[in-house]
Amino acid sequence: MKWLENRLVFQPTTAETLWNPPPDNRIQDVWLTSRDGNKIHAWFLPHDGKSPDSRGAVLVSHGNGGNLSDGGDFLLHLAATLDRAVLIYDYPGYGRSSGSPSEEGCYAAADAAYDWLTGEQKFPPNRIVLYGGSLGGGVAVDLASRRDHAALVLVCTFTSLPAAAKVHHPWLPCHTLMSNRFDSLSKIGQCRRPVFMTHGTLDDIVPFDQGQQLFAAANEPKQFVPLEGLYHNVTLDTPVLVQLRKFLDEK
Structure with missing residues (x-):
């Protein structure tokens, strides 16, 4: 069961x-x-030679499929729009x-990436934006609950992994059987x-209402932007990223 999960x-x-x-x-x-x-590989796009504390950095935790090389173009777009x-x-x-994926392995990789930004690159913790998409949202929430940061950005993220699994397998006792939890709902208050x-209003992987539940549990200040008519695997377009930059710059 663990292998299948x-x-x-x-x-x-x-x-x-x-x-x-x-x-x-x-x-x-x-x-x-x-x-x-484990040896963790990452891509870093500097901020056009400016000092690390001038604008800060975005730490991206991606979803459960593929690898980071799928997001190269988005990395450029994110850096340019958020500056x-x-x-x-x-x-x-x-x-x-290296290694094999697991919940704890994801958290450990996120910590290593955060420590590299604050240690080797000298970014102040309060200038690091934690960005998580789908499964990466669970990783980002865990990191944000433990480490200082500038803001938390979540895209199409579930309340918990068992809750998301229950939507697709309602006949299974997911909350009892699953060992991977990514319980963002219990952590986001921290x-x-x-x-x-x-969150996409037509998300067929992580229901829109799970995004709403997670948002309701978050502390102020906060902002929720529904992606009307969109599903789960979304790439944020310029208008949403512009809203995000305005949100970040005002906080």
Whole structure:
């Protein structure tokens, strides 16, 4: 059951299977070591040579499928629109990262990426935006509940993994059987910085109402942007990112 659960939850693509080259020569390869000993690969796009404390950085936790090389173009768009440096990393077993994926492995990889930004790159913690999409939202909420940050950004994120699984497998006791929890609903109240959330109204993977429940549990200041008529696998377009930048710049 554990093996089957992990196969359903984590759907990594290794670099040997499919890898897209960086879309811009400013993107740097970064290698991290997580507390469980895994080698974690990341891409870093600096903020056009400006000092680290001028605008800050965005730490991106991606979803449960593929690898970070799928998001190269979005990385460029995110950096340009938000006017910040961006670091995106892979979980264990994804892309070029070693190991096998697990909930704790994802958290450890996020910590390693955060420590690299605050340590080696000298970004102040209160200038790091934590961005999570889908499963990455669960990773970002956990990180935000434990580490200081500028703001938390969640895209199409569930309340908890068992709650999301129950939607697709209503006959199974998901809350009892599942070992991977990613229980964002119980953690988001511990996040004391601004929260920006967006969710597709027609999301057929993580229901829209789960995004609303998670938003209701978050502390102020916060903003929720519904993506009308959109499903789960969305790439935020410029108007939403402009709203996000306005939200970040005003906080």
